Amino acid sequence: MAAHFALLIDPAPVQDDREDFAATFQAVDSSAPALSVGELSTQRGDGIFETIGVVGGHPQEATAHLERLAHSARLCDLPAPNLRQWRQAVTRAAAECGPGEGAIKLILSRGVEQGPAPTAWVTASLSPDHAAARTRGIRVVTLDRGIDAGAAERAPWLLLGAKTLSYAMNMAALREAHRRGADDAIFVTSDGLVLEGPTSSVVLRFGDRYVTPATGTGILHGTTQMSLFDHLHATGRAAAYESVPVAALTEADAAWLVSSVRLAAPVTAVDGVEIPADADETASFNRYLLSPRD
Incomplete structure (x- = not known):
């Protein structure tokens, strides 16, 4: 494929039950102008998105990503996306990704200020090479997100459970991690609970139990983490959502x-404290995550 593929979408109302939405898609030159300067996604980050990993032309966990897109739309008071239309757009974009690993982004914006709304588009691109992170692992630092564990319930307007385009803080966190000599970060609450990474979910193993932070604290429900937990349950292992204190990060076995494109990256150190990495289990996780999944 070319470096990038872009498809503009004329959003259909959720009640539109047509079988074929091809007429609502317009492939455009991804290097040419396609959006208005009044577009609120770029002016204010006022919109939502999803990133879907693609393996061998197959979009991974498309259903979960589309359901999360609809969930984010509800939280942000955006028109409900027609998921049949979006699924066809995902299929169209995935066909452009070729035989290797790729990534599809779905973007739904509030549109143009004082103009038509919403605006929607899909892009497809080749994935970066994540082999090193998957095999050698990553070093992380913990960063205070500036909220306590009850903020999401107390202040829903913070949109803590939505995947919005307002990602400046997440990118700033990654830059801070790099300044501290780490590869990535894990957000924690001001009252000492583990949240998530800027672009990933946290999974810990204690003995034969697997744990991820409970979503009631306002973290994003990770599609890759959910799929991995389905796999763990299907293979007879215990996996649960719990409140995870920060100290547990260095106490874990x-x-x-985990994320949609990088997949499972083992953590080898937290705030400079080395922790064990299980190379065999990581390889098993990634074999599963690279297998076709809907």
């Missing part, structure tokens, strides 16, 4: 950051 193994830890991973």
Whole structure:
């Protein structure tokens, strides 16, 4: 494929039950102008997105990503996306990704200020090479997100459970991690609970139990983490959502950051404290995550 592929979408109302939405898609030159300067996604980050990993032309966990797109739309008071239309757009974009690993981004914006709304588009691109992170692992630092564990319930307007385009803080956290000599970060609450990575979910193993932070604290429900937990349950292992204190990060028998494109990256150190990495289990996780999944 070319470096990038872009598809503009004329959003259909959720009640539109047509079988074929091809007429609502317009492939455009991804290097040419396609959006208005009044677009609120760029002016204010006022919109939502999803990133779907693609393996061999197959979009991974497309259903979960589309359901999360709809969930974010509800939280942000955006028009409900027609998921049949979006699924067809995902299929169209995935066909452009070729035989290797790729990534699809779904973007739904509030549109143009004082103009038509919403604006929607899909892009596809080749994935970076994440082999080193998957095999050698990553070093992380913990960063205070500036909220306590009850903030999401107390202040829903913070949109803590939505995947919005307002990602400046997440990117700033990654830069801070790099300044501290780490590869990635894990957000924690001001009252000492583990949240998530800027672009990933946290999974910990204690003995034969697997744990991820409970979503009631306002973290994003990770599609890759959910799929991995389904796999763990299907293979007879215990996996649960719990409140995880920060101290547990260095007490775990193994830890991973999991995401749709990088997949499972073992954590080898937290705030400079070395923790064990399980190379065999990481390889098993990634074999599963690279297998076709809907």
